[in-house]
Amino acid sequence: MSVKPEGFEPLIVAFCCNWCSYAGADLAGTSRMAYPTNVRIIRVPCSSRVNPSFIIRAFQRGADAVLVAGCHPGDCHYHSGNFFTRRRFTVLKQMLEYMGIEPERFQVRWISGSEGAKFASVMNNITAEVKSLGPNRKLRDAR
Amino acid sequence: MKRIGVFLCWCGSNIAATVDIEETMAAARKMPGVVYVDHNKYTCSEIGQAMIREAIAAHRLDRVVIGSCSPRMHENTFRKTVEAAGLNPFYLEIANIREQCSWVHKDKLTATEKAISLIRTAVAKAARSEPLFSTEMSIERRALVIGGGIAGIQAALDIADAGFEVDLVEKEPSIGGRMAQLDKTFPTLDCSACILTPKMVDVAQHGNINLITYSEVEKVEGFVGNFTVTIRNRARSVDMEKCTGCGDCYAKCPSKVDSEFEMGLAKRRAIYTPFPQAVPNKPAIDRANCRYFTSGKCKVCQKVCPAGAIDYEQQDQLVEKKYGAIVVATGFDTHKLDNYGEYAYGKHPDVITSLEFERLVNASGPTGGKILRPSNGQPPKNVAFIQCVGSRDKAKGNPYCAKICCMYTAKHAILLSEKVPGANAFVFYIDVRTPGKDYEEFYNRAYEECGATYIRGNVSKVFPDGDKLVVRSVDALSGALVELVVDMVVLATSVDARADARELAQKLSITTNAYNFFNEAHPKLRPVETQTAGVFLAGACQGPKDIPDTVAQASAAAVKVVSLLNKESLLSNPTVAEVDIKLCSGDMSCLAVCPYGAIAEKFIEERHGREIRKRRVAEVNTALCQGCGACTVACRPGAINLKGFTNEQILAEVDAICL
Amino acid sequence: MKVTTDKINSNLIKEVEEVSGQKVSACFQCAKCTGGCPVVWAMDVYPHQILRYAQLGLADELLNSKTLWICASCQTCDSRCPREVDIPKVIEALRLVLLRARGGNYLHPNNLPARVLENAPQQGLVSAFRKYAR
Numbered sequence: 001m002s003v004k005p006e007g008f009e010p011l012i013v014a015f016c017c018n019w020c021s022y023a024g025a026d027l028a029g030t031s032r033m034a035y036p037t038n039v040r041i042i043r044v045p046c047s048s049r050v051n052p053s054f055i056i057r058a059f060q061r062g063a064d065a066v067l068v069a070g071c072h073p074g075d076c077h078y079h080s081g082n083f084f085t086r087r088r089f090t091v092l093k094q095m096l097e098y099m100g101i102e103p104e105r106f107q108v109r110w111i112s113g114s115e116g117a118k119f120a121s122v123m124n125n126i127t128a129e130v131k132s133l134g135p136n137r138k139l140r141d142a143r
Numbered sequence: 144m145k146r147i148g149v150f151l152c153w154c155g156s157n158i159a160a161t162v163d164i165e166e167t168m169a170a171a172r173k174m175p176g177v178v179y180v181d182h183n184k185y186t187c188s189e190i191g192q193a194m195i196r197e198a199i200a201a202h203r204l205d206r207v208v209i210g211s212c213s214p215r216m217h218e219n220t221f222r223k224t225v226e227a228a229g230l231n232p233f234y235l236e237i238a239n240i241r242e243q244c245s246w247v248h249k250d251k252l253t254a255t256e257k258a259i260s261l262i263r264t265a266v267a268k269a270a271r272s273e274p275l276f277s278t279e280m281s282i283e284r285r286a287l288v289i290g291g292g293i294a295g296i297q298a299a300l301d302i303a304d305a306g307f308e309v310d311l312v313e314k315e316p317s318i319g320g321r322m323a324q325l326d327k328t329f330p331t332l333d334c335s336a337c338i339l340t341p342k343m344v345d346v347a348q349h350g351n352i353n354l355i356t357y358s359e360v361e362k363v364e365g366f367v368g369n370f371t372v373t374i375r376n377r378a379r380s381v382d383m384e385k386c387t388g389c390g391d392c393y394a395k396c397p398s399k400v401d402s403e404f405e406m407g408l409a410k411r412r413a414i415y416t417p418f419p420q421a422v423p424n425k426p427a428i429d430r431a432n433c434r435y436f437t438s439g440k441c442k443v444c445q446k447v448c449p450a451g452a453i454d455y456e457q458q459d460q461l462v463e464k465k466y467g468a469i470v471v472a473t474g475f476d477t478h479k480l481d482n483y484g485e486y487a488y489g490k491h492p493d494v495i496t497s498l499e500f501e502r503l504v505n506a507s508g509p510t511g512g513k514i515l516r517p518s519n520g521q522p523p524k525n526v527a528f529i530q531c532v533g534s535r536d537k538a539k540g541n542p543y544c545a546k547i548c549c550m551y552t553a554k555h556a557i558l559l560s561e562k563v564p565g566a567n568a569f570v571f572y573i574d575v576r577t578p579g580k581d582y583e584e585f586y587n588r589a590y591e592e593c594g595a596t597y598i599r600g601n602v603s604k605v606f607p608d609g610d611k612l613v614v615r616s617v618d619a620l621s622g623a624l625v626e627l628v629v630d631m632v633v634l635a636t637s638v639d640a641r642a643d644a645r646e647l648a649q650k651l652s653i654t655t656n657a658y659n660f661f662n663e664a665h666p667k668l669r670p671v672e673t674q675t676a677g678v679f680l681a682g683a684c685q686g687p688k689d690i691p692d693t694v695a696q697a698s699a700a701a702v703k704v705v706s707l708l709n710k711e712s713l714l715s716n717p718t719v720a721e722v723d724i725k726l727c728s729g730d731m732s733c734l735a736v737c738p739y740g741a742i743a744e745k746f747i748e749e750r751h752g753r754e755i756r757k758r759r760v761a762e763v764n765t766a767l768c769q770g771c772g773a774c775t776v777a778c779r780p781g782a783i784n785l786k787g788f789t790n791e792q793i794l795a796e797v798d799a800i801c802l
Numbered sequence: 803m804k805v806t807t808d809k810i811n812s813n814l815i816k817e818v819e820e821v822s823g824q825k826v827s828a829c830f831q832c833a834k835c836t837g838g839c840p841v842v843w844a845m846d847v848y849p850h851q852i853l854r855y856a857q858l859g860l861a862d863e864l865l866n867s868k869t870l871w872i873c874a875s876c877q878t879c880d881s882r883c884p885r886e887v888d889i890p891k892v893i894e895a896l897r898l899v900l901l902r903a904r905g906g907n908y909l910h911p912n913n914l915p916a917r918v919l920e921n922a923p924q925q926g927l928v929s930a931f932r933k934y935a936r
Contacts, residue, residue, distance in 0.1 A: 013800055018215075019674060026213045029242025037253040040260055040800040041243055043214070045718070045788055048736075049772030054793055061801035075654055077674060078771035079738040088776065114656060120247070525807055567811055591828045596810055596857065599831070618805055620831050621854045623863075625805040 010064035010130040012039045014123075015050045019077035020112045021069035027116030028123075035123035038130075039067070046070065047108075048081030052092045055106065059139040065105040065130040067122070072110040082110070101138050104129040145270045148179040148204035149262060150195055152186035152211035154241055161245035163255040167210070170259040174266045178202060187217050192224045199228040206234050206269040210262050212241040231274035233717065233787060238265035260800060267799035271792045277714035280766050282368040284708045287312065287466040289360055289647075292320020293690060294472035294682025294697040296342050301701030302470075303351035307708050310464060311346060312374055313356045317421035318343055320474055321683075324404060324498060326505040326512075328690055329554045330585035336420060336507070343422040357427050361461060363469070363650045366739070366767065367677030368713045370466045378457040380428035381414070385452035388424040390416075392444035392453065400432045406499040408517070409509035414444045414453075419507060428453075468677045468704040471661060472697060473647065475683040478533035478540060478637035486529065486634055487605045492517040493612055494605060494632045496532075497551060504558050514562050516631055518610065522563045523630035527614045528552045529602045530572045533637030541637050541658060546687040548635035549576045553586045555633060556595035568595040569627055571602045571616055579691070598625055605632050638687040651678050660686045671700040679703050718787035719768035720775060722761045726782035729759035733774035733783055741767035742774060809859035814899070818856055822895035828885045829853040835879030835889050845869040849879055849889050856892065865900040869893070898933055909934035 016022040022043050028035065044050055047070025055066045068089060070082040089108045096106050107126055111119050149171040153159035164182050171180045179202040183191040186209060198204060207225050211217060214237040222232035238261040248254040284307055288299045291313030299311045311318065322328075323343075325335035346352050355374060362373040396412035404417040411417075413433040414426045434441035435455060445453040477498055480488045488494045493516050495503070506512035516523050530548050533540035549572070556568035568589075575597065577583045589595045600616045607613075612632055616625045640659035641647075648655045653673040654662040661680050664672040671679050681697035682688060688696070707713075720733075724747060734742045745762040748755050761783070772785040784790055819826050829850070836848040847855065847867040855864045864870075875890040883889065909930055919927075 011801060013797060022213075023215060026215055026239075026242040029213070029246040032246055034247055034249060037244075037248050037250070037257040040257070040264065041239070042264070042793060042796045042800070043239075044772065044793065045785070046771040046773065049775060049785060049788060049793075051776045051790065051793075054797055057794055058797045058801060061798055063797075063801050071654075074649070077652070077654075078769060078773065079652055080736075081738070081771045081773050084736055084773050084776070113654075113662075525811075567807075569810070587828075587830075590830075591825060594827065596827075597830075598805070598858075618854070618858060621803070621851055621858060621860065623803040623805045623855075623858060623860060625858075627805070627807045627810070629807065 008131060008134060010038050010127065010135070011062065012065045012067060012126060012130060013058045013063045014039050014041045014067040014069060015044050015047065015054070016041050017047045017049075017070045017077070017082075018043055018045050020071035020075065021047075021109075021119065023113030024069075024111040024115045024119040027113065028119040029116075031116045033116055033120035035120045036127040038127045039123050046076065046078050046081040047085040048078070050085065052088060055092065056139065059101065059105075059136060060141045062136075062140055064133075064136045065107070065126055067126055068108045069111045069119075069122070070108075072112055075112060099138060101136070102133055104133060105136055145176045145206050146178045146202065146204050147174075147176040147206040147208060147266055147269055148181070148195070148198050148202060149174070149177055149208045149210065149266065150186055150198070151180070151182040151240075151262075152191070152209065153182065153184045154212060154245075155184065158211070158241050158245045161248060161251055161254045162240055162258040163251060166255050167258050167262065171262050171266070174263055176206070176270045177266060179204060186211050187220055192220075195221075195224050196228040199225065199230060205230065206236075206272060208236045208238060208262065208265045208269050210238040210240045210258065210265070213237075213239045213243070233275040234269070234272055236265040236269040236272065238262045263802065264796045264799040267795040268792045271789065271795050273786070273789075275717035275786050277717045278765055279712040280368055280715050281712055282708060282710060283370070283465045283467040284308075285310070285466050286468045286470065286704050286708065287370070287372055287464070288470045288472060290320070290472035290474055290682070290684070291315070291318030291346075291354075291356065292472060292474045292682065293322040293339060293342075294474065294684075294693045295320070295470070296346055297694050297697035298470045298472055298681050298701045298704070299352050300342065300345055300349065301698050302704050302708075303349045305701070305705040306351070307705065308351050308353065310353045310355055310374075310466070312358050312360060313354075314359045315417060316357050316379070316415070316425075316427040317417050317423065318346060318354065318356065319418070319420070319422065322690060323418060323420070324406075324505075325501050326508070327554060327558060329550045330579070330581040332554070332557070340420045340422075343420070347422045354423065356423060360647065360650060363652075366769065367675075367707070368467045369766075370469060370677065372464055372466055372469070374462045374464060376460040376462060378430075378459050380430065380453065380455055380457050381426055382452040382454050383423065383425055385450045386425040387450050387452075389449065390426075391447045391449065393426055395443050395447045397441065397443060398432050398434050400429070405502050405509050406496070408499055408502050468679065468707050469651065470679045470681055470697075470700045470704060471647070471651065471653070471673075471684055472681040472700075473641050473644065473684040475687065476639045476641050478639050480532065480634065480636065482539040483532060483634075485604050486532065486602070486632065487607065487612070488634060491605075491607050491612060493523075493630060494634065496634050496636045497548070497555065498636065500555055500633045504555070504562065512562070514559060514566075521630075523566060525567045525569065525627065525629040526559055526631045526633060527602070527605075527612075527627060527629045528555060528568060528570045528633045528635065530570065530635045531601060531637075532634040534635075535573060541639065543658065543687070544576065545638040546576075547638065547689045550579070550582055550585065550689065552633075552635050553577075553589040553595070556589045557593045560593035560595070568593070569614075569629065570595055570597045571614075572597060572599060573601055579689070600625065638683060641684065644684065651675060653678055660684065671696055671703055677707065715766055716768075716770055718770040718785065719765045720763045720770070720772065720783050720785050722763055723782045723784065724760045726780045727760040728780050728782070729761070730779065731759075731761060732777040732779060733761050736773045736777045738771070738773070739767045739769055741769070803860065803863055805858045805860065809861070812859045812861070814859045814861050815856060817899055818892060818895045821898055822888070822891040824888050824892050824895070826853060826856045826887070826892060829857065829887050830885060832884060834882050834884065838878050838882055840876060840878060841872055841874055844872050849873070849893075852893060852896070853887065853889065856896070864896055865903070870897050870900065901933060
């Protein structure tokens with residue numbers, strides 16, 4: 001049962017690979033492309049470093065959405081890491097949906113180091129989508 | 144408990160204008176483990192760094208968190224700072240409160256809140272950081288240069304002059320590249336061949352340069368200092384040892400095909416050297432067009448060869464070689480004009496590309512340097528030059544500016560006035576761009592002294608009228624419609640990346656931009672490096688470039704190679720994967736996902752009671768591991784961790800964010 | 803208004819350059835001349851356009867323009883031109899070319915009415931002879 005309180009500001013955890021998406025986030029910064037403050041970035045060397053358990057943990061601890069961002073398929077700095085990312089999170093996404101977590105709450109995006117504008121628009125979109133969904137209650141630790 | 148110091152940077156007003164430094168400092172003081180908090184206008188300055196070093200000593204700090212710009216900017220700077228203060232450089236964490244906070248948010252309240260959260264996250268990670276150490280790796284002190292145009296030639300010569308062995312791989316039968324096709328060079332009108340061919344000869348004669356023509360790079364493995372490259376030596380069908388370069392073979396060869404070097408304006412034979420000054424000046428057989436290879440009969444070249452050098456049985460050979468560094472200098476292709484029907488290219492012989500015009504002007508070209516209309520062999524009276532053909536065209540060409548066309552078109556207009564007295568040049572342009580030493584003056588000369596008429600407006604249609612061509616446009620400056628009747632139209636074709644650039648990029652694990660030009664590591668500060676250590680860029684493969692810029696970049700790449708090869712050894716990346724053999728189940732899932740072959744199986748002996756059992760575990764080769772972390776997720780028992788980005792650290796970051 | 807090969811290759815540019823001693827082709831259309839002209843408000847063709855028309859051989863448009871007779875030769879444009887084109891001289895040359903082209907404009911001292919001779923400034927007379935002399 002989702003609740004939509006007034007002025008709800010979602011908390012979004014974003015795992016960004018160092019070579020593309022983190023660089024894309026930096027480019028959004030240097031280009032001064034504004035996006036909401038709801039997103040917190042965790043820098044990882046490659047999107048393939050992101051263990052599905054990290055995502056579950058974020059939902060457990062109260063994140064309203066999780067984003068994994070990596071290089072475009074074929075452009076991985078480590079040859080093939082994002083192919084693993086793609087496979088792993090296709091499976092995880094289905095599992096999360098099965099558990100009742102809306103698909104908008106867990107997203108995987110390919111953002112290159114030259115796509116500052118795409119980074120900002122992905123952040124704007126995910127924030128807007130999650131805002132309309134309301135806070136995540138599933139998986140959350142009883143605290 | 145760790146003793147963590149937090150340092151906040153104002154970055155002038157870049158951070159301080161949006162993030163409340165006082166409030167962030169107050170919040171940081173309450174974070175677990177934080178014993179000292181300070182701030183500075185410019186933390187990256189010497190004063191700012193000194194402040195950190197002093198605070199580490201004065202407050203016995205053992206972990207440092209800096210809230211500043213992106214770690215991609217100053218992580219190395221600050222790692223050196225903490226190292227100078229006696230800490231392990233990996234005890235440093237950076238919270239990116241500029242690019243990912245102050246620069247993208249406007250509201251001070253929420254930006255400060257986010258900055259605090261980012262600092263808390265970095266503190267949580269720092270508290271779990273462990274000392275990391277590099278290991279030394281040997282260096283193969285040889286270089287590979289891919290591409291034998293002016294960029295590759297210059298890079299190879301510079302590296303070789305510094306005393307290192309260089310292999311120069313070129314896919315054509317001769318080095319020389321695009322520059323060999325040009326007639327004169329702007330802005331000095333030096334003869335291209337006169338300045339290029341001596342360098343080509345230098346390459347051939349240099350004791351440190353091993354020239355590998357008619358060959359391509361097949362596979363690249365390894366890493367900086369230790370690349371293993373497989374080179375495909377294509378079957379030349381000519382024994383390079385025996386051939387004397389006399390040329391009897393191509394004088395007698397019966398198969399004629401369009402010469403690529405002459406842009407199809409002349410024929411070459413099936414056994415050929417691309418041009419008379421070729422280096423090496425030894426032919427190759429183009430098997431697709433050779434009568435013997437296509438019909439099984441002929442062998443004329445073998446009969447006439449006095450040296451017995453023709454060898455129809457040659458096969459492609461794969462050669463594996465080791466290098467410490469690689470320079471990529473593969474150059475450019477000219478833009479295909481399939482999308483530009485309005486210019487009648489291919490429909491009318493007098494509509495030619497700029498590179499074809501270059502061959503027409505060239506003394507060793509198909510017309511012996513006379514500018515003649517391809518249709519009737521007469522000198523043209525009026526010539527229209529159309530700029531930006533395929534450039535600055537988002538709709539059906541390249542959206543970028545090809546950079547060299549304004550200048551070579553000015554050169555063509557000047558050459559036309561010199562070679563065909565009384566001929567008129569009309570240049571249709573969108574903007575004339577001449578940034579470069581002596582460039583504007585050169586362009587001025589074209590219209591002031593050589594009589595070229597510049598018309599601001601792109602040509603919309605070219606169509607034949609009798610034996611002439613009609614060119615339709617408008618002079619946007621006056622608003623006058625323009626309809627010129629000309630004898631020849633020259634299209635300033637745009638510069639594309641090589642068709643196979645992406646393929647090569649994947650082999651080298653470097654990246655390309657949206658138009659397949661190779662990406663430099665930093666557009667301003669690391670213009671010749673790539674994201675892959677040990678791979679450097681030179682020339683137009685990195686982006687459209689003229690000869691002076693290409694040569695400058697090639698020499699710069701050579702310096703980078705030389706300074707790398709000069710080192711006794713390299714320090715490895717310490718953020719590598721690590722196996723906890725107590726947890727390792729030996730199912731080797733990690734091995735399957737490792738793109739570097741950095742994981743191998745190892746058998747350890749364990750005592751079980753009185754019995755000693757052998758058990759299989761994974762082992763990481765730290766010299767090969769690049770630290771991507773794919774294995775850490777594949778590992779079912781969670782036995783592999785990535786140093787610097789451990790599971791514990793990342794989970795602590797997640798927890799700190801979600802607090 | 804249309805540019806053709808014939809017009810662009812006509813002698814107009816050469817003639818104007820010869821009479822004025824200025825390089826019309828040197829102009830790259832920055833339009834600084836027009837920006838600073840104190841009488842531009844009265845002109846139908848702006849000074850930079852005059853040069854452009856001359857470069858393209860648009861004789862009719864040039865010679866029918868009122869601008870030729872409005873330019874006060876104050877030299878504001880000339881003093882600011884980055885390409886060292888003395889525009890008043892070009893405009894003066896255009897007037898000459900125009901008047902000569904119209905024909906029948908040969909000025910003979912004997913044909914000048916006495917009252918003109920009495921009142922006209924000397925410089926004006928010299929100028930008139932220069933302009934109408936073949």
